Amino acid sequence: MIKLPWQNRRRSSDAERKTIARTGSRSLGEIDVTKSVIATGTSNSAKAGTQFNGTVAYFKDLATAFGSASNYKATIDWGDNIIAGDSSAGVITANSSGGFQVSASHTYEKPGTYIVLVTISKIDSSTGTADEVSVFTTITVDPLDSNPFP
Secondary structure, three states: OOOOHHHHOOOOOHHHHHHHHHHOEEEEOOEEEEOOEEEEEOEEEEEOOOEEEEEEEEEEEOOOOOOOHHHEEEEEEOOOOOOOOOEEEOEEEEOOOOOEEEEEEEEOOOOEEEEEEEEEEEEOOOOOOEEEEEEEEEEEEEOOOOOOOO
């Protein structure tokens, strides 16, 4: 019987899973993968030609219980390819669940469903390294109503 690559993986023990959940760290061969920032994207809607203002992602830092929004930065690629590399900064604010949210504004010219890439970075000032996580958000853009008087 031939085993596919994913069938050769060893299952993590309960102790290993608890350690991973607590620290966010796992060693894969010689690579140590650590992620203290976890994030989730959102689904939004907008009107073509009208500025979208809204939340595009939520995140939490598992390593810092009382972090400040100023410790992070967010970059948003809006997915409309108006200008190559077109991205903008998001506004990060604390939310009531002990995490943060990323809000931003953008105007889509054409209707459609856009896949938006939100990258959240936390810079460790002591080492100069960045902990980054990226999530996808969808924004469905409807055509602007042609008759403003129904």
